Amino acid sequence: MTHNPVIGRFAPSPTGPLHFGSLIAAVASYVDARAAGGQWHLRIDDVDQTRCQPGAAADIQATLEAFGLHWDGPVQTQDGNRSRYQAVLETLIAAGRAYPCGCTRREVAAVGREGPAGMIYPGTCRAGLPSGREARSWRFRTEPGEWVIEDRHCPAITVNVYRDIGDFILLRGDGLHAYHLAMAIDDAELGVTDVVRGGDLRAATAPQVTLQHALGLSTPRYLHLPIALDARGRKLSKTNQAPAVDPTHPAPSLLAALTFLGQAPPSSLHQASPLEILDWATANWATHQIPAVTA
Secondary structure (H helix, E strand, O other): OOOOOOEEEEOOOOOOOOEHHHHHHHHHHHHHHHHOOOEEEEEEOOOOOOOOOOOHHHHHHHHHHHOOOOOOOOOEEOHHHHHHHHHHHHHHHHOOOEEEEOOOHHHHHHHOEEEOOEEEOOOOOOOOOOOOOOOOEEEEOOOOOOEEEOOOOOOOEEEOHHHHOOOOEEEOOOOOEOHHHHHHHHHHHHOOOEEEEEHHHHHHHHHHHHHHHHOOOOOOEEEEEOOOEOOOOOEOOOOOOOOEOOOOOHHHHHHHHHHHOOOOOOHHHHHOOHHHHHHHHHHHOOHHHOOOOOO
16 A cells, blocks of 8 residues: 655744744644654745735745745745636535625624624625625635544544634635635645644634635645743734744754753753754654644
8 A cells, every 4th residue: 555645734824933832733734744754834824915914924934044944945925826716616616606795894793793703794794795796705604514523633623614703715806815725725726745733723714725626636634732921821923023033042942942842851951952852852752642632
């Protein structure tokens, strides 16, 4: 029996420098792929140009290299894949799986209901645009039925996308393609077999899996990680002004990331180089030691 090679990826958004929370995801995805003898790719998730900061992508790449996190192949960008997103969107439109929506975010908030992944669209434009309205965005037409989504670390989740998430956005009102569409297409083009990422993105899994099935794409295995918090109990993020990791002294942050992931690096690594630390982590990677995801 032949087995497909493991292909992992790290997909940061270039909205600022790499912080400790992102480093945890980078280290876990890298070590997970390397421990299986697989590839590890880098994608810059710059589909939302309104949030990108000039120079951030180059800064992230330089930081990863300073930490010994060397990727395979060229860096993928979402900004360079917009024509592909549009072609797939047009395929969904032709198949009746996408429809135009004239609702504003405020209108949806006024009549929608809150779900596990945010506000659930009430279906106002599902049967056609109301008279006098023009299309602002395009939505994916979900169908009734339950999905059971397995996770290599977290308990499986059962979700009815039609009921619990609703018809989600594929093309935004500002003309930018939405995160779920870009993510499903990009992971498929890279041949990603394993997605290792923060537990805050668990809610994004069901829409992405739904799109994968609608487009006839393979579904990767998922492994969601616990979320690093700051002293105030907030998720470490650029929005919360999380400080950047120091690329001039990578070893302490690498060891802290592995400790956070429950891997218990020995004290003998305190004077080791980043490559020596990553070699140890790859040889000793144990997903069952990762702490539980509580978010």
